[in-house]
Amino acid sequence: MQRLILWLHRNFGRTSPLAEIDMLPLGTTLDDAIALYGDPSEAYDDEDMPDTMGFCFRDGLVPKIIAWRWKDEIQAVVYYSDSSNPGRDLARMMDMYGDGQKWNGVNQGYLYFRADNRLRLTCSAVPIYAVGTAEYFTEKYKPREPGDIARSTD
Numbered sequence: 420m421q422r423l424i425l426w427l428h429r430n431f432g433r434t435s436p437l438a439e440i441d442m443l444p445l446g447t448t449l450d451d452a453i454a455l456y457g458d459p460s461e462a463y464d465d466e467d468m469p470d471t472m473g474f475c476f477r478d479g480l481v482p483k484i485i486a487w488r489w490k491d492e493i494q495a496v497v498y499y500s501d502s503s504n505p506g507r508d509l510a511r512m513m514d515m516y517g518d519g520q521k522w523n524g525v526n527q528g529y530l531y532f533r534a535d536n537r538l539r540l541t542c543s544a545v546p547i548y549a550v551g552t553a554e555y556f557t558e559k560y561k562p563r564e565p566g567d568i569a570r571s572t573d
Contacts, residue, residue, distance in 0.1 A: 435504040436480040437548065442515045443486055445538070445552060447493050449474060452486045468559055487551065489558075495551025503546040512540055516550045 443452050453459070456476035463473035463485070471489045478484060487495040500508070505528070513522050513531070516538055522531040531540040532553070539556050542548045 435500070435502070435508055437498055437500050437503055437508040437546075438511055440478055440480050440484075440498075442498075442512075443484070443493060443496050445493055445496065445516065445550065448491070449486070449488055449493070452476065452493060456484060465559075471559075487555070489555055494555035495549060497547060497549040500546045500548075505542070505546065508546065508548060509540075509542055512542070512548050512550060516540065 441455055443455055452474060456478050459474040460477050460483075461475040463475070465471040465473065465487070468489065471487060471494075473485050473487045476484045476486065482499045482501055484499070485497040486493045487497075489495075498512075509528075517533060520534040522533055522540065524531050529542060532538070533540070537553055538550060539553055540548070540550045
């Protein structure tokens with residue numbers, strides 16, 4: 420079924436792969452991610468957070484999905500797409516991870532915080548969509564050394 424959706428998308432451009440995939444809820448386990456997407460194709464260490472691991476999944480609809488595990492739970496998920504429908508994809512992300520709450524745009528089209536400030540959603544023109552807990556992103560991007568005032572949000 421996923422191959423049919425991908426073929427339709429590539430040949431007719433009417434669907435967005437991100438709109439068709441199963442999204443991984445935050446707070447789940449690596450086992451839940453494996454049950455949803457199959458075994459990871461790669462695993463990554465995070466230099467900034469040694470107790471964090473990223474697991475890359477390739478589901479066939481999007482080039483890759485990276486689930487970041489911290490404190491034994493999936494704390495962030497990054498979805499890469501080779502094509503997208505930005506309005507629809509952003510709405511899907513907000514709906515999936517919004518828990519019925521509004522999202523506050525800090526930089527419209529790029530950075531949002533859920534109304535309870537527990538989740539952060541970022542997107543880019545690449546298109547890449549990332550969602551994660553505020554606690555995870557705060558820890559990931561906090562200054563690590565004296566004078567380290569700006570850190571990348573890649």
